[in-house]
Amino acid sequence: MKLKDIGEFGFIERIRKGCLIRDKSVIRGIGDDCCVFSTSGEIATLLTTDMLVEKIHFLLGTISPYQLGRKSLAVNMSDIAAMGGTPREAVISIAVPDTVDLAFLDDFYEGMKSIAEEFEVNLLGGDTTSSPEHLVVNVALVGEARVDEILYRSGAEVGDVIFLTGPVGSSAAGLDILLKKREVDEEDLVEAHHDPYPHVKEGRIIASMKVANSLIDVSDGVAADLNHICTESKLGAVIEEEMIPTTEAFRAYCKRFNEDANHLSLHVGEDYVLLGTVPAQAEADLREALRSQDCEFYPIGRTVSDAGLKLQVRDGSIKVIGASGWDHFK
């Protein structure tokens, strides 16, 4: 049996047992965007890590080293944002093949430092090693949050409004353009894929309001990530096709090349916007809080007691959608 036979999440379930050795002071272990453990008082330390592997997560010929540096840190910041936390301290491991030169690495770190500075994150060390063939980057990021503000995947309740903090699908369309080697004037889509912007500000606003019930970032795709919330919260969801926020560039791309907009916006991922749920009576407050600080809020559906994900399409009919999204082993 191979890893691809059970998938990443199957594998996590497989290795989960025995991982928590000492549960005192651990607030959340495996199974959320970050692990959480208390230090003291009301501030908890968050810790997350993400590995980016050449030919799996990126192609050296398409992403610039500057963008790769930004993205390596951004995807980790997005995990901290998804808990409502503030990213603080990062350590970076990099395995470098002989074919990658110093100019590349300089640009890589320039990119990383640029986004670190934007979010006031320290790069505090790491590990640099050689690699026999492929470039591999790993970032471990520590963040902090007030214990009573942290938002988990497991807190959703039946009847919650499901919301997004930004449009989805652009990154997927950008990847589609790269994989199909399409000639397009539209650079925004490829840039959405190469240089995602973590919604740390949105996460902090949502967490400090203390009205939302659950939160996650859209890394695997709206369907897969919403499914994480549903599974952890033991409920289901109905989302509406016409409420899924997308950009004009995305819609134009899908129309021009006859691509399935629902597939790209719901089942591919790497949007790194936040996806959450909030009780209906608090929706207006949360929307106003976000919009008053130049952030976005898009309601896309409701949580329901029946398990599973459903999509209400434009003609009003309801269809069951799978939870499929990005899984490296499937």
Add this chain to the structure above:
Amino acid sequence: MKLKDIGEFGFIERIRKGCLIRDKSVIRGIGDDCCVFSTSGEIATLLTTDMLVEKIHFLLGTISPYQLGRKSLAVNMSDIAAMGGTPREAVISIAVPDTVDLAFLDDFYEGMKSIAEEFEVNLLGGDTTSSPEHLVVNVALVGEARVDEILYRSGAEVGDVIFLTGPVGSSAAGLDILLKKREVDEEDLVEAHHDPYPHVKEGRIIASMKVANSLIDVSDGVAADLNHICTESKLGAVIEEEMIPTTEAFRAYCKRFNEDANHLSLHVGEDYVLLGTVPAQAEADLREALRSQDCEFYPIGRTVSDAGLKLQVRDGSIKVIGASGWDHFK
């Protein structure tokens, strides 16, 4: 110019600038075994990360998956030990090629959990992804320490006694056996290379005594790691050949195959014992504290004001030794 032209430490110096965005609360950034940042009160959080790459750090045909799991965590624990800290919470990233099966991964995590349990470390999550060809493991480990107990590379003073907490060279001899495909009955040496034991207990005893001036773990080799202490503390060192602790198995191996014992014990590394300095008047107290708790203490020389590393060989003459040790890019 390539990374190998400037080496790992040259590269760190190159990227160091601009990494510290917000220096409030940062106690130590790039350049030591761990970064240190305060949380609150007298307890600081330590964070370290190490990446192990197939064909660079290990060969799948020689190390068992169980040992690889243990070693991946052990080398990070050793970094926490080298600050006098206690390892606490770990996150593990792993990039898995299609050729590695689940049984391998199960054994890998069993090994990791075994050493995690021995040291009461939680495995709190991570990232699992595929890899185009080589297995890559990254561990990020958070530890804790009292701020007034943490030991740095930079604290050595002239006249300090230089000490080791265990024998050196066995791991290098084990690697030598593997690389030269030698048939030997002696399994201890290969095991020293494949299953190093982090000196967390020793680090805690040394730190809590508050008498030592500096501490590092021997990962790159005694010469290279002592050179880190000397450079950071702005002094030099004279060590004595006949005082370098080695095992009987190591000495027998060198004799049988006519290998250079000084090269293997001083210039290869991966011993993961601790190397430190203590004022002469406190040497006896530290030695007794360690030995009374079944730990070892070996004085090997003195720090001096003249820069550079010198070795007093058995005939009494002094020779200058280079700081060379393990560097992936040289």
